[in-house]
Amino acid sequence: MKKTVDISLPVGPVHPLFKEPCRIKCETRGEYVLSAEVELGYVKKGIERIMRGRPWQEVMFLAERVCGICSVIHNYTFIEAVEKISGIIPPERAAYLRVIVNELDRMQSHLLANYSYCYTIEHETLAMYVLNLRETVMDQLELITGARVTCAYIIPGGVRWDLPDDRAESLKSALDHIDSELTRFVRIFETGPFIALRSKGIGILTKEAAEAAYAVGPTARASGISVDCRSDHPTYQALGFSPVVRHEGDNYARIMARFDEVFQSVNLIRSALLKMQPGPVRGGGVIQAGSIQYRMEAPRGELLYDLVTDEYGRILEIAIQTPSIMNIQVCAHEMLTDAESAADITSIFISSDPCIACTER
Amino acid sequence: MTSIIWYIREFLRPAWISRFLTAKTEPLVTPPYFRDFPVTTENECTQCLACMMICPAPEAIIVVKREGVWRPEITKGHCIRCGLCVEACPEDVLASGRILATKKEEKLLLSGTYHISINPKTCMGCGNCSVVCPVNREIDPSLRSSGTSRSNEVIMRVDTGQNKILHEEKCTGCKTCEEHCPNNAIRVARVVEATEGGKL
Numbered sequence: 001m002k003k004t005v006d007i008s009l010p011v012g013p014v015h016p017l018f019k020e021p022c023r024i025k026c027e028t029r030g031e032y033v034l035s036a037e038v039e040l041g042y043v044k045k046g047i048e049r050i051m052r053g054r055p056w057q058e059v060m061f062l063a064e065r066v067c068g069i070c071s072v073i074h075n076y077t078f079i080e081a082v083e084k085i086s087g088i089i090p091p092e093r094a095a096y097l098r099v100i101v102n103e104l105d106r107m108q109s110h111l112l113a114n115y116s117y118c119y120t121i122e123h124e125t126l127a128m129y130v131l132n133l134r135e136t137v138m139d140q141l142e143l144i145t146g147a148r149v150t151c152a153y154i155i156p157g158g159v160r161w162d163l164p165d166d167r168a169e170s171l172k173s174a175l176d177h178i179d180s181e182l183t184r185f186v187r188i189f190e191t192g193p194f195i196a197l198r199s200k201g202i203g204i205l206t207k208e209a210a211e212a213a214y215a216v217g218p219t220a221r222a223s224g225i226s227v228d229c230r231s232d233h234p235t236y237q238a239l240g241f242s243p244v245v246r247h248e249g250d251n252y253a254r255i256m257a258r259f260d261e262v263f264q265s266v267n268l269i270r271s272a273l274l275k276m277q278p279g280p281v282r283g284g285g286v287i288q289a290g291s292i293q294y295r296m297e298a299p300r301g302e303l304l305y306d307l308v309t310d311e312y313g314r315i316l317e318i319a320i321q322t323p324s325i326m327n328i329q330v331c332a333h334e335m336l337t338d339a340e341s342a343a344d345i346t347s348i349f350i351s352s353d354p355c356i357a358c359t360e361r
Numbered sequence: 362m363t364s365i366i367w368y369i370r371e372f373l374r375p376a377w378i379s380r381f382l383t384a385k386t387e388p389l390v391t392p393p394y395f396r397d398f399p400v401t402t403e404n405e406c407t408q409c410l411a412c413m414m415i416c417p418a419p420e421a422i423i424v425v426k427r428e429g430v431w432r433p434e435i436t437k438g439h440c441i442r443c444g445l446c447v448e449a450c451p452e453d454v455l456a457s458g459r460i461l462a463t464k465k466e467e468k469l470l471l472s473g474t475y476h477i478s479i480n481p482k483t484c485m486g487c488g489n490c491s492v493v494c495p496v497n498r499e500i501d502p503s504l505r506s507s508g509t510s511r512s513n514e515v516i517m518r519v520d521t522g523q524n525k526i527l528h529e530e531k532c533t534g535c536k537t538c539e540e541h542c543p544n545n546a547i548r549v550a551r552v553v554e555a556t557e558g559g560k561l
């Protein structure tokens with residue numbers, strides 16, 4: 001079929017709604033989007049090349065700097081990968097503390113993603129409410145780890161600091177606060193008619209298309225695919241984890257899936273706090289030679305570290321596969337195609353929670 | 362209509378009203394547990410170089426002699442505030458946030474061995490590494506600028522156009538050599554293990 005293209009519409013690379021630079025090229029006919037292409041390559045760091053040949057002490061910090069929004073999961077995945085190579089088993093308390101910090105990080109990442117979405121659909125009030133709530137999470141992260149981002153909390157053989165009771169209490173009250181506030185915000189989101197106009201039935205990703213394009217993370221889970229690497233993780237299994245799945249596959253479902261996951265994280269942290277027994281948090285252990293492919297669930301989906309170490313714990317080869325690249329592609333080829341309005345381009349793109357920094361590494 | 366009701370309900374909450382009437386931005390304060398750039402304490406530095414060894418950032422910390430005493434100095438633009446040097450220092454010379462207190466509480470023990478590897482293809486025998494190595498200079502103060510030395514006790518020296526390792530066991534892992542090699546030919550691996558002393 002011959003398509004009549006009116007205009008080739010570029011969005012970005014610098015756009016007020018994008019957190020990071022990337023360019024969407026849309027072929028449009030009137031308001032109707034015929035096809036879209038995402039152009040990346042504005043913030044390439046080459047971090048895998050920098051990591052090569054360095055001891056794990058340095059690579060651990062470089063790994064955190066792959067992505068500024070979800071730094072804890074990179075730390076977590078890298079450390080567990082080298083631990084698996086060397087046969088180090090962290091103390092039980094440390095394993096739960098890792099989950100707590102990781103879930104706090106996921107909460108702030110999801111809240112930031114939903115903030116951007118609300119901002120994109122011009123609901124600034126809700127956006128600011130959500131962003132303000134994210135600060136509560138960031139404060140807890142800082143209280144536990146000493147830093148808001150790039151926490152450097154997880155190290156081989158455990159975590160760097162314990163969570164004393166007073167800090168656990170403050171974490172609990174913060175969780176209650178988040179729970180009650182977020183319930184309110186989610187109700188605003190669910191019942192807002194203008195939000196529904198901009199979200200429901202927009203940017204639909206069917207289950208088949210998501211499967212064919214290997215969508216990951218909340219984007220896939222909002223299209224009815226039950227994938228979550230946390231289901232395979234022993235600590236999460238001990239906490240009785242099961243993925244949040246929605247079936248609508250539109251913008252609304254993706255945002256709601258993230259809100260649901262924030263509630264799920266709150267509950268995971270609560271049960272981890274309950275299950276945690278006093279004990280050591282730093283078991284030690286020396287990194288040895290070996291190779292591994294290790295995957296975990298980042299806030300945006302499956303994160304894979306493929307690495308080779310030498311006998312002194314230096315990283316010889318490393319390749320990182322981040323989740324956003326899958327979602328960005330599926331967004332360009334499935335969700336953006338046939339969008340009814342050019343105004344929806346940014347909101348559809350933001351609803352897939354693209355992270356350019358980790359895509360380009 | 363529902364949304365208007367929602368807004369009215371939203372704004373009629375006591376918390377919102379009281380916040381609206383007493384609108385005030387809270388002052389920005391750095392919490393005491395924030396992991397800031399490390400600062401030095403009163404304790405005496407013994408020039409063991411453990412802080413330089415553990416530091417993941419290039420040239421963030423150096424131990425220098427000022428007015429006859431050794432002191433660690435931190436370059437703020439390079440330091441990433443990880444706090445590892447605070448954990449590594451056996452004399453508690455450095456402090457940051459609550460790391461020093463936590464370290465004492467946990468009775469943290471750091472042990473490590475260091476391994477130097479030289480890539481013979483890229484080492485051009487300039488001797489920079491042998492000259493800058495603080496241990497080398499301590500052992501043989503008359504070490505030449507070319508990196509050659511008559512002493513057999515040095516960690517490494519330039520010999521027949523290449524840098525040769527003699528005593529790897531004396532290395533403190535400070536990685537000064539790594540930072541001064543123009544070709545990245547010398548690499549120091551630090552096999553470090555941290556365990557809680559008291560609780561295990």
Ligand code: SF4
Nearest residue numbers: 416440441443444446
């Ligand atoms: S805090 Fe970290 S980066 Fe800064 S000097 Fe100490 S070890 Fe180096």
Ligand code: SF4
Nearest residue numbers: 406407409410412450
């Ligand atoms: S680790 Fe402490 S005692 Fe050793 S050189 Fe550094 S500051 Fe000095």
Ligand code: SF4
Nearest residue numbers: 494532533535536538
């Ligand atoms: S790391 Fe290099 S400079 Fe430091 S003590 Fe060892 S050989 Fe010398």
